[in-house]
Amino acid sequence: MIANLNKWFQTMQISWTTLMAYRLNFALLVLGPALVFYFVKVSLWQTLYIDDTTVLQGFNLKEMLHYQSWSLVIVLLAQSSNGVNLSEDIRLGRISKYMVYPFNFWEFHTASFLSFQSLQFFIAGICLALLLFLDVLIIENLNYFFIGVLYSLLVGLFWFSVQYFTGLMAFWLDETWTMRAVFQIIVNFLSGAVIPLPFFPEWAQKVLVYTPFPSLTYTPIRIFMGDLSGLYQGLLTLFISMLFMIVINTLVWKKGVRLFSAAGM
Amino acid sequence: MIKTQQLVKNFVSYKKKPGIMGSIESLWKREAVTKNAVERFDLEIPSGQIVGLLGPNGAGKTTLMKMFTGIIVPSSGEVEVLGHKPFDRDKDFRRKIALVMGQKSQLWWDIPAMDSLHLIKAYYEISDADFKERVELMAELLNVEELLHIHVRRLSLGERMKLELMASLLHKPEILFLDEPTIGLDLIAQDAIRDFIKSYHAKYKPTVILTSHYMQDVQALCSRLVLIMGGKKSFDGPIGEFERLLGSDKIVSFNFSSEPSRDFFNAFQPKWSDNGLQVEIAISKEELCPFCAKVLEQFEVSDFQTEKLPIERIMKELMMRPELLNDR
């Protein structure tokens, strides 16, 4: 048990070193997209609000900017991982080494994710401080804030479980970015990351309530902004979705490995 | 044909200390390390020769090849190939050369080789008739007619290498650079590649520059050897001269059924096996036959052989003790 924990720790350390070695890439891959996304959204909403008195679906401009800023913090906290390394491992046939190592494929990649996540946590903290300083964001209630952070980390875990799945698709697909792109596009559109859910037509809102998407961005933003009403539904959705992903990933991995060893890729 | 004068290539890289602290430190402090991949290299190769470029890993062979082909630019010095400066990358120049790299592929991975050959035909503006003739000829020589229409990723390494060679020779280059063409191939495939290069050379007489770690390649193909150690040229001459580089003695080994008396062999720097049933000696050409006759007569010899690939032993020894070359 202790020995295994040490393996996890060593893995985290080595992926930390790798991340630092490619620091420019890290900044461009992770931080850049989140900031540019934020920049475009803020610019867009500032144009949509003709003056400070305009109120759209219950949001005035200031509230909308708060909303978008919290969305940035959540993106940084929760959407850091991607399945690229995973699919590279599979595509280049490097998974043979995990079959020999006394350390599993999922353990290796989950440890890498955790180290990535710790770095992200740090970066999200800096961004949060900056946003507070610029007054485009306020912490309404410290308790809610901590609940929000914990909830976002849970979203991060779910995000990882989905990215893990897209990575595993490398057993069948030559390029797995397409899977990630589809997922990202859907989430950006339907989770309230660009347009808050109350802006959607009635019928669409009614449908979306029954999907996991709002739990990924809209619910945590509401929590940060002082509204806990969606918390329990969100938690339930996340737990069920994650359980589902774990089962799926286990099955897919088993099937993939069988394919891998059969084809001797 | 190929001429270099005081050719130099340096690479710069950065040092990094291990661990997290090292990574953080490297954020603001990086120590540059300059490596002299090729140092003041003089070489002249006339047309039609097959020259073997030998040396340990990292000696600078590939760097030289890449300077000859214009892929990388020299740090200083002169290089001239077929009257061109390679790095000007004249189209005329590029039409006259070909480079085959055993560890890289110019064929498209996911489609049949024939499609890639058509693309290469377009690059080099080869006429339909020439294309057809050359493909047929080489496919037959290499015995790959059936493979041309199979997806490259489904081919074995040996099969792929044959097609790589074909792709590189379609435009009938005047100089052919072969960078470890047989690396990783099985014995049969190695033979096939060697035979092909031999017969291709006999037919078209291109200049061939070959690097390889397999001495069979060198022995079978090259008339001249150039040895590079640490970026410097340390030998250049006919293969026969290389074989005699560390003395002209022949290496002979004997196996015995029962232990012979060791004194008998002491004059020839014997190397005994642990059980005393095998010995390896170095002996001059003149003494070889009479001495062997004596051994066969006096002892129970179960087997004996003279060395087949002397250059392999010489390479090994020079790589382990480069200072031997300085003593020359």
Next chain:
Amino acid sequence: MNTIKHYLEIYRNFVATSTAEALSFRLNFLMITIVDTFFLISTLGSAYVLFSHVETIGPWNRDQLLFFLCFMLAVDDFQNLFVTNNFWMLSSDLKEGNLDYVFLKPVKSLFPLFFKYLRIASLGSVVSTIILLIYFGLRLDFELLQWALLPLLLLLALTLRSLIEMAIALLMFWTTEGTGINFIRLQLQSVSRWPDFIYKGLAKKALLTLVPVLLIGSAPLRFLFDFEQWQMLALLIVLCFVFFFVVRTMWTGAKYRYESASS
């Protein structure tokens, strides 16, 4: 003339090889079509949702903005079809030292470097975007001259976009790790997907001159909607020339930088 024929013949083979490759990965082909479709739906869907709460975005009404979005999608699609794959391949080819063979061929190396790989799977998306572009053009009651100018403006936009991205892609020769550089391209694309008037201040100035991605869509469409607004289009044309020379100069430097990975 002969040179043009030579390059056309090579390009014909690029198309042939890319098609052959695309068809041997049918699942990928399908996935790319799905990505393009979802992207189209989410882009237009967002605009519809926003316009159910506001009358205009900046000076433009719904049909004008939707036309703009489709125009940008068309630029994306054409670029994906003809160029984009090369940027991704450049990143991996550089890392693995596979450019050696590109350098050896007796053609201008920039040509295979940026035009060798086509993404045939984008064809479907090209068609659907053009249909949508025509649909919104009809809603805007375009006149004959406007219709005639449309392909030309699209070509100009595509030229500037490709030249800017080539210049950015060539940075890979200095950074070696190319994925990050490719992400810069993607970020600039997402900035340029909205009209220039939503941006303000210094950022806007930089995005109109230094890295003029805002010109790609806004310049042609401002002109198309109102012929009096030709100034930005003129700037776009000038910057096409500027970036052409930037790419050429960078390429000269890149050749010297290229030290193929030791094998």
